[in-house]
Amino acid sequence: MIGVESLRSRLERLGNTVTSQVWRVGYASRFLVYLLMHSGTALRRFRLTTAQVYFAGVLSLIIILVSGLFVGMVLALQGYETLQRFGASESLGVLVALSLVRELGPVVAGLLFASRAGSAITAEIGLMKATEQISAMEMMAVDPIARVVAPRFWGGVISMPLLAALFSAAGIFGGYLVGVQLIGVDAGAFWSQMQAAVDVRNDIWNGVIKSMVFGVAVTWISVFEGYDAIPTAEGVSRATTRTVVTSSLAILALDFILTALMFTGGNH
């Protein structure tokens, strides 16, 4: 009898967790629709959004550029090791550019963006809620979603593709520094093979689309977790952690789906 009881309570807990997760997904979707419908203020008073682009984008520049540079440099070092065994070290530019533009640029920039800007957005909104600033706005008949959440959302959505492009550009420059300047791969072959292999629509544009999708996903998760946080110190810290974990997983899962859609279509 005791065994049945404990089994039942365990099953109940499992069902409860699943139901509450599904409920949260539904709530988050409703939140996004409401957010999009009330974005008028954020777009009309564009200075609100500009301040958030500064916060999410400009302040993330250093970490994005430095990481991109080092990722490109490591790619060039490792790629050269492998390619020179086959006597194909001239293809180093192709390797660096394609891996950055297609995958590493959007994904690593997205992960960095989630931990640098996403966590900050969640913590800020969560603290505003904990210190009852959100309730105060509602009291003054100011819609906190239009005034606080929407500018942060659009600021993140605008920043992310630009950051990913800068990451890729910095990475290719890093690959050039190590590959051409340090190892001594021929500069002409490095650039011309890269240009012959990288297609603007299939590779670069698809990378930009990826970074846009990641930008929407990360900022959506960040503002939702902040807005949904339990208004205590512990609740905000939990929400911040959840933002980083959920957005990282979302980026990796979305990347798999997008790659499967974009790059496995055969010849076209």
Added chain:
Amino acid sequence: MNRSMIDLWVGVFVAAGFAGLLFLALKVGNLATFSTSQTYQVEAKFANIGGLKVRGPVKSAGVVVGRVANIRFDTESYEAIVSMTVDLSYQFPRDTTAKILTSGILGEQYVGLEAGGDGVMLKQGDRIRLTQSAVVLENLISQFLFNKAAEGKDEKK
């Protein structure tokens, strides 16, 4: 930091982001090399295209003069029809030969054009009559073995 400084930095950031995109499109990708120039389209029938891909290069004397636009299968002749877009500044005689060649041993396959001697040039929508298919390794090996076997027979006689 005051408002106008924030605006300034955001402006710098957005400009840098677009500069990065432009760098990717022009320096890393091939936007500058082909898509802007005017082209004309020609077709060629091949018995076998090997590993030729859409967007593969079309070369003449080693210079890239165009790209493979489309590859389809003709159900009447059971052959492959390859459409190529060739840069308008490169005109070829009507009796040009199209071959499917491989760059290097492991390299990609491309269409090689060899100019003929006709005075009339290829126009938009024309078909190249003289073609040579890709070399299929298996056929090459079996041909070689067949020849060897035939030689062996001759010696025995």
